[in-house]
Amino acid sequence: MNYLRPLAHLSRVFSHTGIPLCIVAGAITASIYYGETTLSNPSDNIQHISLSLNPSEEYDVNEIDISVFQMDTATTGDTSKNAYIGLILDGIKRDIFSNNPIDTLSMLGVPDDSLTETYVAYYYLLVRQKSYQTVIDQLSVKSVPQRLAEGTQFYYALSLSKKGHQQDALDQYNQLIKKNTNHQSATLNSAIIHQKMEDYTAAFDLFEKAVTITSGSRKAKALAGAARCSTQLGNINIAIQYYQKSIEYRPGNAVTWRLLADTMAINHQDYRSVVDTYDKAIALNPNYSIAIERKSRYQMENADFYGSIKTLSQALPKSFSESDRQQLLTWNYIALGQRSNALRSITKLVDIEGDNPKTITPYLLSYVKKSYKQLSTKKWNTLPPSILYLHALSDIKRHKYDAATKKLAVIKDHPTLSTRVALTTAKVHRLTKQYRESLAIYNRILRSHPQATNAWYDSSKVYSRLKDHQQALSQLEPALAYPKAIKKYQLAQADYLMALKQHARAIEVLESAHDTFPRSIKTLSRLIAALIVIDDNTSAEFYLLTMAKRTPRNLDNLMQLANIQYQQAHYESSIATLNNILEIKPNHIEGRFLLANVSLKQGDKNGTLSQLSQLLKLDNAYQPAIKLRNKLLLKRSASRASFSQLITFSKEA
Amino acid sequence: MARKMLSALPPWLVLLTLTSAIFLTHLYVTPLKSDLLIPESIFQLSLDMTFEPEDTDVRVSTFLPKTNHRQSLIGETNLAPDMEFHERNNNLGRQGNWAGTDQSRSVHYQAHITTTATRYDIPAELLIPTSYDNAFAPYLSQTDAIQVNHPEIKQLWNNIAPSSNQYILDVLSAIYEYTTHSINTVPFKGVTDSLTALRLGEASCNGKSRLFISLARLNNIPARLVGGLILNEGSKKTSHQWVEVFINNHWVPFGPTNGYFAELPAHYLELYRGDQSLFRHNRNINFDYSFTVAIDTISPALYHQQPEDSKNKTNAAVLLQGLGLTPKTSSLFLLFPLCTLLITFLRNVLGMKTFGIFMPMLIGAACYATGLALGLVSFIAVLLLAFLFHTILDRMHILKVARLAAIITIITCLFIAALYFVDIDHHVEFGMLTLFPVVIISFIAERLHQLSAENNWNDLFYISLGTLVTVIGCFGIFNSILLQGLFSLYPELLLLVLSIQIYIGSWSGIRLSEIVRFKKVLFKDAASLVGINGRNRELVYKHNDKKLLTLAADKLAAKEAMQALDIPVPDTLGSCASHREIQPFLEVIATLPRFVIKPNNGSQGNGILVIIGKQGDDFMSASGKIWTLSKLKQHVNEILSGIYSQDGDTDTAYIEPLILQHDSLQSLAPYGLSDIRIIAGKGKLISAMLRMPTKGSSGKANLHQGAVGIAIDLATGITTRSSLKGQEITHHPDSGAPLVGVSIPFWDNIKIMAEKSYTAIPLGYLGVDVCLDKTQGPLILEVNGRPGLEIQNVHNRGFGNELSSSISAS
Structure with missing residues (x-):
């Protein structure tokens, strides 16, 4: 069995070496690896909770353990929450505070450990009550270090600025900032003062600093301030970025949205974006007249006259100056060539403003009135x-x-x-x-x-x-x-389609326009004309009937209707229409002629002849009538002659 | 009888049986909870708050994570120097408050959290209740930011209300649909009330949520805001808000921003309820904050387990954590034995070599702390740096211990210097990283340096590869969530590990690497092949007494023992055992025209310096290099320091006269000194080979370094076969002399000398190295207690059977 020898040999080799151990180790490793990978998806662990129906169940509040919703305010030493506010207010009212308020507070019973805090609260309240001069008078006698130590420096600076002493206020704020470079209010207020003094560069730097040390709505204000300064400095792109950032922190502020829109408009940004931004400002405050006015002007200045009109129309009644609204509307209507609308708006404007030659109103009136x-x-x-x-x-x-x-x-x-x-x-x-x-x-x-x-x-x-x-x-x-939908645009479209011989499409457009503007005669006329072109007399008749109801005394329309009815063999309808025409205008030649033709179609030759003779009495030169009469007469003579011959023949027979 | 049977059983089997019994009993008492083996995501949340108070005190508060039905706070740390901390718990959340002075600068808070995704099924027939208890009033009422009764909100509801608005599901679906899809999500950072969200048609999470709540409350459904974080990896400053609606005794979550209807994913962390601010602080302190989130996968068996729980009394990880160890460290501790088993397997079964035996395990543990990629890069970087400094300091001839100490110091300094430049955002377990086995790597670098100095690139490559594989294997074990869980829950598995270790230790088979090395012999006669395991276990451990091994390693002592039996050995011209003796030693050297300096405890020819002549006051070595006396002194110093010593300890240097090779061998191999290795088993000669140096072996008679191995027939002393690096050859590669059929002179004497060596040093498994001096004839160079096995390749047959029979016969 030689073939087994190699196998036996191999098995000896196998058993003497570490191969079997390696196989076992490999199997164990593979098992661990398999187990590891199989169990390695932690994210599948989802807790499912079924909310079963139990209509009669009562809510066990205790189980839920709901407690007071409002968070109790932390005692952070915030001035506005000082416990002795009432006491101070009463004291101010009674004017018992001397130049040394601390003594007065002490006398009123404020404990020593709350005295400093309450002293600061006193000035806070004075500022709230706009008693700036009192603050200045009382605090000016103290030195800067004293005020800084007491915590009244800020109120002193604020009062100075409120009384118009801007440079002094700045100096005092600077002292405060020197002591605490992260003082948010001082930094912000300094920036605002610089801005008022038109030192926009300094203001911008301070606003930027305020951005880094503030959060929430204060940060939003700082960003907005920086944006305004940027605008003044001509850095429009930067201004836009800052406004956008400000909105991130205070998205509900309509003014910021409006300022952003204004700046985007100055920067000739995409029209749609500018308008959307104005829309957001208006959405937040539907009574925001500046935003409405700015938006409508922007739209008008950018030739979006319909948009501007829509803005003005949708403005809430008291949100916008009526005179401004009517003036803008007049301009828009003039631009669109809508004279009657312009007349309406300018009339209203005149009612409001009168004919004041110092305004543009009389000029607008002159134009609109031709x-x-x-x-x-x-x-x-x-x-x-x-x-x-x-x-x-x-x-x-x-x-x-x-x-x-x-x-x-x-x-x-x-x-x-x-x-x-x-x-x-x-x-x-x-x-x-x-x-x-x-x-x-x-x-x-x-x-x-x-x-x-x-x-x-x-x-x-x-x-x-x-x-x-x-x-x-x-x-x-x-x-x-x-x-x-704008009617004239649709009518123009129809006209172009008709010119291009796309009659079916033109009719679609006209029908759609008619649905949108059912009272428009022009639309109806165009539609009827188009239908006639394609020989859709049935539809044409339908619309002519509609037209006739709208304009019952329009003879051209009625005549057209009668013709169509005649062509459609609706003789009775045609007669009715023609009689209508003749009622309006008894000497309507074409109407009478058509009536004669209708009678002829109905086989009433005598009636036809009668009509024709009446017609010829009105216009004896009307050739079509003459021809028809002669034709009929000829036929009649011919038939009589034939009849005579027949009778003669029969007689002879 | 039973005792006999037991004693006959192999120890590993006994242990295995015992382990099985304990495991099965444990399994019976505490059935396996498979969910404890399923990995779980754990979020590490770090919150850093900084402030610059300047002239005011600091008061900061925020909401901290807490445990509830879907999230579990496993651990937290709070680092706030010079600040007082207190906590307040109410139904709005768990609020942490810090108070400090104008010197306070930061708070670092860290928490480990696990979460579960939840999903609620709302029945379609569930009606909206008509009345609630008064306690629900806050969740139904209007606020400044949630304008429930505003006409625009009501108008909106009129526009979007479903046909039947008495069913909760229908109403909430309509509200959800509108707030999710009709209100665009924009990254507003400020508070957005519901009316603003409606008017703008866009809002961030808080605006959308408020609008959702307004509409829900309008329909008499209690609803509230919930605030927290989305736990995505990385740093962020943005928190998140969503909605909870009270349905059937449950507060059901809705997330209109990211599209979650009656569900909340696992990576949402709840911090507070109600319309709150996440942070509150006093003004003018330039407050800033940042969240950092890291996601890890853990074994639930290591966490969530309370020691008091009776089921956890056998959880080893819990017990270790009770001593103060972190879960990660506990898992390392429990898995170290498994790593040692892996190393044992890789070394003893596969034959993989590494730098250091258990060093890769420590590197793997460090990689577990730092991440594999970073760990390996750090390991290689530290290794290369240590190697570089080894080379530099070696050139400066700095002695071994001082050199190692200097390298450790240098690497420590470099590490600290790196911290100044590297901005580390995430917190690594620096305990591990700083102790990143700098010390051990420095030792490895020395080995690396030695190998590279010897130009032993082949060995260097395989050892490096083996180290890398072992490190990765150990990392894999430490990183295995399944193994962490198993060994925590069932620590008796360590006994299983022990039984396998004992089994492998008892295994004498051929390593996988030896299959390649001895493939010809293996396939010819597997049973007679002796591998390293077999040599060590069956021959050296069993038959070589440790004291005799020490004697054999001590060359001077071995020479004395042999001289006592008149066995010819080279003379010892001088020795130097300490630095005090160097000067007299050098004085002896100075008088000698030629000599050999050897380390007493050296091996494989390392440290041997052969001086063949003088040039003035200087000496010329066999390689042609000039050695001054001072250089010789340095070499002797190195020998004394133990660089060449087998055990690394200090050593003795000694001088022997230069042996001039016998003409019969000189004609075959003119370079270096050839020697004859004879293997004896209990005194009986088993096998013999002639080892001839080549140019490729740098004149050394070392087969691994490229010497020629020539098999000698024991009976006749005639060479029968020769090979070079495993390939059979017939002629010497340098001299071209034929190598087969050569008669070894003095063969009978050589045999007698080898037998007598056994008498002098009665090692059961003995290797005797004999050289042939031109004038003195055969001299025994040294005896070896662990002679190599390459002789089997030279003879192309194993000697296992012959050894066994000679050992058993005696």
Whole structure:
């Protein structure tokens, strides 16, 4: 068995060496490793608790051991929580405190171990009651070290600043800060004083220091202070960062949000972000008039006229000055070309302000009321920018484009008017058929102001003038994306679609517009016209009927309806409509003619002839009627002749 | 009979049986709780508060972790120099208050916490109660920041209320859905009341939670704020807030910020309840704080166990912690024996060599404290530094003990210096790190230095690798949560470890590394092969008396013993046992034209200096190097210091005359001195080989260093086979002389001398080294009580059977 020999040999080798031990050790190690890895997921240990139903169960409060919710205030020695506040207030009221209040307090029974604390509380209360001079008078006799030792230095400094002695106040604060570099209030107040003294650099440094040593809302104030200083120093980006940080620590402060928005606006940040930031300020305080006004102005200055109008409309009644609101609304409506709305708002403004020539109101009124001559002067160079703008607008209305252009050139860089001026200039170019120039301006504005929905619309009209309806449609898209449906945009869209022969899509748009603006005659007309183009007379008839209800005396619409009804073979309806027309205007030639045709369709030749003869009495030269009558008569003679022949034939027969 | 049977049983088996019995009994009495073996996450939370009070006292308070149904505070420390601390407990939380002076600067608080994730199942049919006890009033009422009755809150509810708002689940789902998804999460740091959160449409955790509570209270559901921390690893300053809603006698958690509905994950730590501030302090102290969280995995058997609990009376870790040891140290203590078992296995079964026998275990323990990567890097860094300084100090000829002491001092200084530059954010167990076996590593570095000086790179590599493997293995054991748990709960397993250790100690088999070394012999005749285990246990321990071993190691004493029996040995021209004797010793040397200086307790030829001639007043060694008298003096000093000594102790240097090799061998191997190794078992000659130096062995007759081994037939004295580093050769690599069929002169004399050596030093397993002097003939150089086993490879056969029969015959 030679083949077994190697095996036997191997087994001898195996048994003499450490291989079996290694195998056993390996197995043990593998087991431990397996056990370790199997048990090594500690996170799976979740305690499940089922809240079983037990409707009749009563709540055992003791089991839960609920105690007083409010935390008892720690006795940290906080001045405002001094136990003798009442005593001090009473003493102040009775004016019993002498120049040495400590003696008075002692006399009032304040124990010695609370005397110092209460002494400080006395000055705290004086400051709370705004008795700054008393504080100054009493504490000025003491030296700085004395005041520092007593703990009254801060109140002395504060009182000095309240009484307008800013430099003295600063000096006293500095003494306090020298003693304790981490004194939050002293640092903050020093910063504020520097800011008031317009030493923004020093103020900024102190605010920055205050940021490092304060927390919570104080830190937020310090950050906001630093931001304001940065703005003054021209470091707008830094200011924005600080405002944002301030908001992190005090997110509920509307003023900080508004200041941030203002700064972002100055820095020409993204329009949407600025508006959102204003929105947050307003959300926190719906009565925050400054924020509302700033937001609406910002929107208007950035050609978001609809947005500005929405802001002004949504402002709470007493949150905003009504005159400011109406003025802004007037401007917005003017920009949009909505004269009737502008008239409404300017009327309200006049009611509020009267016709004060020192304000812009009379100029706005003149413009809106189309009293353009009143907005014409040779000395326009000296006019304030807003009035000059109105002059330019009125020039446009009077087709004095060159004059308008000159005036617009003067104010084209004005910070609050520049965008509107540019849009107006583009409009002038459009009106003077300088379409390329017009488009160049529009597109430049739209690159930086994509929110200017009306500019998208206006520029789309230019493309339409150039017969580039596809581009016009593309240009209109951003305007159509405006959250609120704007009728004129939808109608423009329909027009472009019709021009592109996309009739079905145009009708969809018009139907949607009609649903949104059911009372709009213009929309209905366009829709009817579109339906007629595609020969959808059924729908056209439907809408014409609607139109007829809206405008029962509009003869054109009624005539159109009668025609459609005739074409649809709805003869009775057509007759009814035509009779309606004739009631309104008995000498309506086309109506009578159509009526005759209807009668003819109904087989009433005599009736037809009767109608025709009446028509011809009204207009004996009306050729269509003449032709028809002759035709009918000819037929009648022919048939009579035939009949006679027939009778003759039969007779002969 | 029973006693006989018992005594016949191997000790390890007896121990194993005993262990099994104890273990089974223990298991019966205290059934295994598997959850104690499942690892648990433990969070180490550190809170550092700093302040600069300048001219005012300091008062600081914060909420500290406490134990409740889902979190457990295992331990905490509070370091606040010069500050008073007191604690206040109420239902809002556990508040720690520190009070200090204007000199106080910091508080360092640390806690170890375990937590559990909880999840609540709310039945769909559960109705909202219509009334509650008065005690719930605070959780239903409006506050400045929770504006329950504000019209906007009510309007919001009108917009989001479900169709049926009488069921708790429906109402809470609607509230949760709104606050989680409709209110954006932004990183506000300040307090946000519910109205602000609603108006802004965005808020951080506290704003969202307040809004949640407003809506819940509006629906007559008691709700409260809970504050705490999210325990993610790293440093942070941000705390967190979530909501608890009272449902059916439970306060059920909701986290609208991170999307937790009726559940709370394990890494949420509750600190307080109610609309509180986490920190309160007096003003103007520039207060700052930072949390640091570290996550570790622990064995529950080491923690949570109260000594008073009867079930824990056998928990060894608990008992050790009762002495004041930390859980980590307790686990180390319990697992040391298992590591020693691993080391024993690796050395005795695998044949792995390491620097130091149990040193890797200590390094592994240090790595357990610092982390494996950091530990290994530190180990290698310290080792390299120690090696570097060994080299520098060696060049300065600093004596051994002083050199080691200097290296330890230098490394300690460097460590302290490093602390100035390294910013250590997390707290390592510095007890371990500072004691990071600097001392032991310094010793290792010496061995490393020695190996590198000998250019023994092969050995250096394998020893380094073996050390690394052992360190990692020991680290793995210390780090094993399962083993920590098992040995804590069942300390009788240590007896099992002991039984295995005894078993391995009794095992004489061939190590795995020897399979490679002796593979030819092994596969030829496994039974006759003697490995190191077999040599040590069956031959040296059994048949070599310790005193005789000491005698054999003492070369001078051994020579005396042999001279007493007229066995020819080289003369001793002089000896020097202490530094006082150096001068006379050198005076002797100065008169000699050629000689050999040897350490008395040396081995493997280390420390032997062969001087073959003089150049003026200087001496020339066999390697061609010039030695001045002062250099010789240094060498002697080194011998005296014990550098070359087998046991590391101080030694004696002695001089022998230079042996001029017999022509018969000189013609074969002109470099160095060849010698004949004869193995004897109880006086009977077993095997013999001729060892011839080569250039590769630097003139040393050491087979491991590259000398040629030539098998000699005992009967005839003729060489039969030769090999070099395991490969069979026929001719000397340097001289080219044929090596097989060479007749060894004076062979019979040599045999007689070897037999007589046994009489002089009756070691049962004896190696006799004989050289052939040109004029004096065969001389015994030394006797060896632990002769090597390479002779088996030279002969290509084992000598185990012959040894056994010769030993048993006598």
